Amino acid sequence: MKRLILAAALLAGFSFVAGAMANEKGEYLARAGDCVACHSVPGGRAFAGGLKMASPVGTLYTTNITPDPETGIGSYTLEDFDRSIRRGIARDGHRLYPAMPYPSYAKLTGSDIADLYDYFMHDVPAVRQANRANEIPPFLSPRWPLAVWNVVYTPSPGFTPDPSKDAQWNRGAYLVEGLGHCGACHSPRGTAWQEKSLDARDSSFLAGANLDDWYAPSLRANQATGLGSWSQGEIAEFLKTGHNRHAVAYGSMGDVINNSTPYLTDSDLAAIAAFLASLPATEAETAWVEDTSTAQALLSGKTDTAGAALYVSACQTCHRANGAAAPPYVPPLAGNPTVLDKDPASLINIVLNGSWPLVAKGRPDAYRMPQFREQLKDRQIAEVVSFIRGAWGNKAGAVSPQEVAALRKSTQPSSDNIVVLKMR
Amino acid sequence: MHYTIEINGAQQSVDIDGETPLLWVLRDVVDLKGTKFGCGAAQCGACTVHMDGHPIRACQTPIASVGNGRITTIEAVGESRLGKLVQEAWIELDVPQCGYCQAGQIMSATALLTRTPNPTDHDINEAMNGNLCRCATYTRIRAAIKHAAEAGRA
Ligand code: FES
Ligand code: FES
Numbered sequence: 001m002k003r004l005i006l007a008a009a010l011l012a013g014f015s016f017v018a019g020a021m022a023n024e025k026g027e028y029l030a031r032a033g034d035c036v037a038c039h040s041v042p043g044g045r046a047f048a049g050g051l052k053m054a055s056p057v058g059t060l061y062t063t064n065i066t067p068d069p070e071t072g073i074g075s076y077t078l079e080d081f082d083r084s085i086r087r088g089i090a091r092d093g094h095r096l097y098p099a100m101p102y103p104s105y106a107k108l109t110g111s112d113i114a115d116l117y118d119y120f121m122h123d124v125p126a127v128r129q130a131n132r133a134n135e136i137p138p139f140l141s142p143r144w145p146l147a148v149w150n151v152v153y154t155p156s157p158g159f160t161p162d163p164s165k166d167a168q169w170n171r172g173a174y175l176v177e178g179l180g181h182c183g184a185c186h187s188p189r190g191t192a193w194q195e196k197s198l199d200a201r202d203s204s205f206l207a208g209a210n211l212d213d214w215y216a217p218s219l220r221a222n223q224a225t226g227l228g229s230w231s232q233g234e235i236a237e238f239l240k241t242g243h244n245r246h247a248v249a250y251g252s253m254g255d256v257i258n259n260s261t262p263y264l265t266d267s268d269l270a271a272i273a274a275f276l277a278s279l280p281a282t283e284a285e286t287a288w289v290e291d292t293s294t295a296q297a298l299l300s301g302k303t304d305t306a307g308a309a310l311y312v313s314a315c316q317t318c319h320r321a322n323g324a325a326a327p328p329y330v331p332p333l334a335g336n337p338t339v340l341d342k343d344p345a346s347l348i349n350i351v352l353n354g355s356w357p358l359v360a361k362g363r364p365d366a367y368r369m370p371q372f373r374e375q376l377k378d379r380q381i382a383e384v385v386s387f388i389r390g391a392w393g394n395k396a397g398a399v400s401p402q403e404v405a406a407l408r409k410s411t412q413p414s415s416d417n418i419v420v421l422k423m424r
Numbered sequence: 425m426h427y428t429i430e431i432n433g434a435q436q437s438v439d440i441d442g443e444t445p446l447l448w449v450l451r452d453v454v455d456l457k458g459t460k461f462g463c464g465a466a467q468c469g470a471c472t473v474h475m476d477g478h479p480i481r482a483c484q485t486p487i488a489s490v491g492n493g494r495i496t497t498i499e500a501v502g503e504s505r506l507g508k509l510v511q512e513a514w515i516e517l518d519v520p521q522c523g524y525c526q527a528g529q530i531m532s533a534t535a536l537l538t539r540t541p542n543p544t545d546h547d548i549n550e551a552m553n554g555n556l557c558r559c560a561t562y563t564r565i566r567a568a569i570k571h572a573a574e575a576g577r578a
Contacts, residue, residue: 299546317554318466357443357486364442366485370465 026119029112032268033105033179034260038062047120048072048127053099056193058136060099068126081117082110086157088150095146098153103198107159107178153194162200172275173200175268182206185216185252200279207282208341213411214251215343219276224285224340227276235273239264242358242365243328247336250355251346262360288335291393295322307387310380315388318367323392329367334392344385344399348407351381378404429490431456432500442488447471449487450497458498458527462556469555472528473497479535498527506576507534513572521559529555533569542573
């Protein structure tokens with residue numbers, strides 16, 4: 001299901017239409033904000049909404065943001081548009097749920113809002129498609145608490161550059177904290193489901209978080225589990241192509257690659273990289289160092305654990321005996337931050353459910369991770385994942401069959417209760 | 425979508441969905457049936473072909489991702505010196521049993537010898553790990569690779 005939604009969101013991405021006098025700046029900004037990823041459905045028209053999202057209060061459906069006057073935002077004035085994006089208040093005054101990342105979008109400048117408005121009003125084709133009602137139990141449906149939530153958790157509009165930093169860093173901060181809304185997945189959330197921090201001043205910003213059965217890794221300079229061992233060029237390469245020598249994008253990051261970051265200019269990607277690289281580590285870690293004894297043992301046929309034996313039969317072909325695989329196409333498992341993370345959710349999820357297409361600017365990748373849901377039992381997945389987390393110099397803890405069972409259940413593709421998407 | 429890709433030295437034009445695996449294009453569109461479908465899930469190696477000399481799994485390679493990559497299949501591998509030596513070694517040692525996996529085995533073995541002319545047992549284990557053989561011809565495959573390597577040195 002997730003797979004379907006993602007695949008279609010990317011198809012929808014291709015139907016961005018540029019009119020003769022298209023507002024290129026606005027389109028660029030809409031790309032940077034990846035609006036289409038949430039405001040479209042499989043096979044649907046771009047920006048017509050309808051995507052199902054799970055939230056702590058119930059099921060939400062994203063809305064039509066095409067310029068259709070009745071079902072979309074065609075009757076919005078610039079002020080209405082601004083209020084909804086930067087403050088989370090719809091034209092009729094109702095409060096939006098913060099599945100819409102307006103606490104991040106609050107950072108947008110007025111002129112970018114105006115360009116976006118122009119783009120949505122004039123270049124996006126109007127689609128007549130009524131919004132679907134949210135499914136929220138009556139006792140949770142009043143929206144006034146959101147007003148309180150907003151006062152507490154939504155910053156006042158606009159971006160204040162940090163004068164102690166250069167222009168490139170500030171541009172990166174603006175893109176990451178604002179339109180990119182990277183924190184929606186990568187920053188931990190508090191008890192009111194708010195992102196604990198919305199900018200670089202706080203050390204929890206982009207420190208990694210578990211969402212939608214995935215663990216979105218830390219983007220801080222942690223040596224093993226963050227971006228501490230990545231050069232700025234490698235960070236930019238990852239955003240441009242979906243992979244680099246350390247890792248390949250997966251989960252919701254696939255949407256980002258398919259619709260958003262590869263369309264950014266090299267200088268914006270360099271700014272994002274410079275900004276991310278400046279975020280100090282939050283864990284005292286040592287960088288990964290290769291231990292060649294694992295590969296030696298595997299190649300000599302010394303597979304003394306069940307996990308090692310499974311690795312040889314199911315994984316080694318692509319990921320190789322030394323765990324180095326064939327980057328950029330097949331990600332290494334040796335030293336990969338996602339493998340080393342304390343929270344193994346993403347690793348287990350990928351083994352269970354495989355990966356889906358990355359389509360950087362129209363060209364799909366080859367070699368997707370196949371799913372092992374049917375082939376391997378919980379115990380076997382726990383064994384092989386534990387092996388991978390301890391092989392080649394990786395130093396991450398073992399995984400239990402119970403953890404695998406829980407994820408198998410919550411990501412069951414045929415279940416109605418599947419958490420489609422929480423917030424992004 | 426329309427794609428033009430190079431297969432065995434010839435340009436082939438196909439009009440097909442970009443997500444279609446190369447294996448389907450080879451077998452069903454350009455009618456090169458030497459490459460076999462085993463599992464369709466990157467698990468068996470029967471579909472191994474070369475892209476720019478590297479062994480790849482055709483069942484995991486969407487046609488749209490091929491781009492300018494030069495594809496070589498079992499039908500043309502014998503046109504290279506090493507490919508020919510491998511095929512001769514295969515015949516000499518009577519490697520195949522049922523034969524189903526063997527096109528993939530030969531493609532992987534040729535790619536290995538191109539990279540590593542004198543492979544050790546470890547090199548062979550590493551390179552051939554992904555090519556399963558239900559008939560368990562593994563010992564003959566290993567011997568034939570060494571045989572071809574020796575012939576290559578001569
Ligand atoms: S058919 Fe491609 S690996 Fe089995
Ligand atoms: S010869 Fe029969 S499968 Fe290998």
